[in-house]
Amino acid sequence: MMRRIAATAAVVVALAALGACGGGDGDADPTPSTTGGGAAAGPVTVEHRYGTTTVEAPPRRIVSLDNQWTDVLVALDAPLVGAALDPSAPDGRWPWQDRIPAEVEGIAVTDSTIPFEAVAALDPDLIVITWFAQGEQDYERLSQIAPTIPLLGDEQVDRWQDIASVAGQVLRDEAGARRLVDEADRRVEALRRELPGLEGRTYALANYVPGDAIYVVADPDDGASELFASLGMEIDPELLALAGGASGRVELSLERIGELDSDLLVLLTNGADPDTIPGFADLPAVRSGAVALLDLASISGLNTPSPLSIPYSLDRLRPALEAAAT
Numbered sequence: 001m002m003r004r005i006a007a008t009a010a011v012v013v014a015l016a017a018l019g020a021c022g023g024g025d026g027d028a029d030p031t032p033s034t035t036g037g038g039a040a041a042g043p044v045t046v047e048h049r050y051g052t053t054t055v056e057a058p059p060r061r062i063v064s065l066d067n068q069w070t071d072v073l074v075a076l077d078a079p080l081v082g083a084a085l086d087p088s089a090p091d092g093r094w095p096w097q098d099r100i101p102a103e104v105e106g107i108a109v110t111d112s113t114i115p116f117e118a119v120a121a122l123d124p125d126l127i128v129i130t131w132f133a134q135g136e137q138d139y140e141r142l143s144q145i146a147p148t149i150p151l152l153g154d155e156q157v158d159r160w161q162d163i164a165s166v167a168g169q170v171l172r173d174e175a176g177a178r179r180l181v182d183e184a185d186r187r188v189e190a191l192r193r194e195l196p197g198l199e200g201r202t203y204a205l206a207n208y209v210p211g212d213a214i215y216v217v218a219d220p221d222d223g224a225s226e227l228f229a230s231l232g233m234e235i236d237p238e239l240l241a242l243a244g245g246a247s248g249r250v251e252l253s254l255e256r257i258g259e260l261d262s263d264l265l266v267l268l269t270n271g272a273d274p275d276t277i278p279g280f281a282d283l284p285a286v287r288s289g290a291v292a293l294l295d296l297a298s299i300s301g302l303n304t305p306s307p308l309s310i311p312y313s314l315d316r317l318r319p320a321l322e323a324a325a326t
Contacts, residue, residue: 077305157223197325
């Protein structure tokens with residue numbers, strides 16, 4: 001759970017969008033290249049963290065071991081035969097995942113073990129996975145089952161738009177992938193026009209682990225930062241300074257809660273009362289009402305964002321956004 005949250009935010013530590021990596025340094029292009037006559041006719045080669053993967057033909061049996069990939073593939077009506085059950089979600093699925101077809105096999109996973117045998121039993125011709133692959137060894141073992149696409153870059157969470165771009169080329173449905181991204185962009189742009197006061201405001205996306213610490217997204221290139229950046233917001237510069245350029249999340253002891261002095265505070269409380277933390281009530285976002293105390297589902301939808309999770313989480317985040325924009 002500590003890795004997930006780093007990959008969802010604990011979910012920021014414990015949970016794995018609090019995390020989109022895109023191209024690692026923000027400049028890399030995750031778009032696959034094609035050989036042999038173009039994407040529609042020939043193989044597609046995808047560049048990723050561990051090298052390249054070539055998909056010779058449009059896949060017919062895809063196994064997804066990642067929520068972002070699952071959501072994108074469902075939105076594109078891809079031929080999913082198996083999708084990981086999230087161990088943090090009730091019944092393994094988040095509320096926005098009710099569109100997953102009933103015939104898609106649920107794959108039981110834990111935060112530390114990939115069920116290789118269960119994956120192989122589904123006879124996939126493509127496997128997709130991100131942070132759940134703990135290292136290159138996991139990727140190589142999956143690749144022995146079928147061509148595998150892992151994290152596209154070096155961040156903890158891929159940008160879902162980059163996942164969609166890769167999915168569109170692998171599925172030979174680039175137009176569908178572009179429509180998916182365009183629809184999401186229009187939704188966010190409409191909200192940005194409605195709340196122009198968000199431009200230049202700072203935010204903190206954090207996970208409060210009672211008795212431990214607070215873990216805060218501190219990487220503008222991480223997928224968990226994408227939505228807020230699209231709204232014209234930025235990570236509190238003091239948090240970036242604390243991270244020292246490292247990707248992922250920064251850990252704050254409870255005594256340093258005053259560092260969360262951003263205009264907007266989005267917090268997973270893990271069922272605890274944050275008012276018991278000395279200094280919480282004095283934070284600027286708490287005083288102004290620009291604080292969103294979200295449940296695990298809503299935070300997960302922001303930490304590992306997808307075209308299906310973002311609308312769900314935005315509905316619950318909107319009151320705090322409106323307060324931050326005033």
